[in-house]
Amino acid sequence: MKLKAALPKRFSAIIALAFCLVCPQVFGQQDNSIPLDHFYVDRQGPSFFRKVLSKVTFGLSTGYGLTTFKHSLDGYGIQQNPGERPIIFPIGDAASTSGYSNWFNRVDSAVINILPTSFRASSDTADIGFRNKAFNIPLKATLHVEFLDRYRIGGGYSFEYVNLRSFVPTKYDESINLFKPDVPSFFLKKYFFMLGASVYRYYEYLLVVDANIGGYSLGKKFDKEVINKGVYFNLGVAVEREMSEYFRVFVRPSYEFKNFKTSIEGADAIKHKFNAFYVNVGVTYRIPELRRCFLKTCNIQINHAHGNREYRSRVHPIHKKQNPHYGENHPTLIKYKGRNKKKLNPY
Structure with missing residues (x-):
């Protein structure tokens, strides 16, 4: 009798279990698990x-330059008279008593006094001319866009102080005096187009080859009516x-x-070369992709989220590379540094 009473109970339990397994498929319920999007945003x-803007990099540098005029x-x-300034004259007009005492930044006419002690040299028989060395102090600002993590294109502006010395004759320096220009110094302004690429990487060091091509202005001390300028070309490595994701030194x-050329009416223009060697030292800063955290009391050092929006750290220094675990590659945490050392509860 007990066995007969137990069979209906077991049979009803089997039917109930089968109903639980079949019903979800019957009523279209495929998954009874709790959705995780209730907990994770x-x-x-x-x-x-911001992604486009993060490709823009600003640069600022200074340094030293050596220019050879x-x-x-x-x-x-x-024509060189004792104790006087050298005067040049066109060869085709050798019998004339007029010449030029300045042919560098402007054209100044002068009277030639032919004396028994005068010295004359001609470009027909010798390679005559003058040369000079000057030093530059440049201040340079650039803006470029990097793409494909290698190439860069942009432009910039440079403002330089140029200090001139007296010009030395290239020939007959024992007979021809120094040529002292009327401009002991001037400011050189340059504006240029920049094109470059990174060619080698060693850990955090990067080797970049680039070229600057543009124009320049010699300043108010040069007569623009007689000065004819060209473009300039600068090649650098x-x-x-x-130092970090956004900050570099170089x-x-x-x-x-x-x-440039100095035009003289009725005569050949005089071409002046002033090539230069530079060593620039500076920094670059790239605009970050993420906005800075709005919460002033937030001390999180890695990229983090408030709500569903992601932010970058307020306290992470731009001169340190970010550690993905705790945001800063420094053995001392912020709560043990600076003014926080005196606080019982830094946070």
Whole structure:
């Protein structure tokens, strides 16, 4: 009797279990698990505009430059009287008593006094001219866009102080005096287009080759009516050190080619070359993708989220590479540094 009473109970339990397994498929319920999106929120990353803006890098540098001024006097001769300034004159007008005492930043006419002790040299028989060395102190600002993690394109502006010395004759220096220009110093302004690429990487060091091509202005001390300028070309190799995701320091040696011509009415124009060697030292800063955390009391050092929006740290220094575990590659935590050392509860 007990066995007969137990069978209906077992049979009803089997039917109930089968009903539980079949019913979800019958009524379209495929998954009875709790959805995780009730607990986790999808982070909202940077906008498209911020992603584009993060490709822009600003640069600022200074350094030292050495400029070599040199010009030949093809088609001219030099008249040198004792104790006087050298005067040049066109060869085709050798019998004339007029010449030029300045042919560098402007054209100044002068009267030639022919004396028994005068010295004359002509470009027909010798390679005559003058040369000079000057030092530069440049202040340079650049803006470029990096793409494909290698190439960069942009432009910039440079403002330089140029200190001139007296010009030394390239020939007959024992008979021809120094030529002292009326401009002991001037400011050189340059604006340029920049094109470059990184060619080698060693850990946090990066080797970059770039070129600057543009124009320049010699300042108010040069007569624009007689000065004809051209474009200049600068080729450099920079060694960059990545201090963090956004901040770099660099050293850039470079060599620059440029020239201008001084036009003289009725005579050949005089071409002045003033190529230069530079060593620039500076920094670059890239605009971050993420906005800075809005919460002033937030001390999180890694990229983090408030709500569904992602932010970058307020306290992480730009000169340190970010550690993915705790945000800063420094053995001492912020709560043990600076003013926080005196606080019982730094946070």
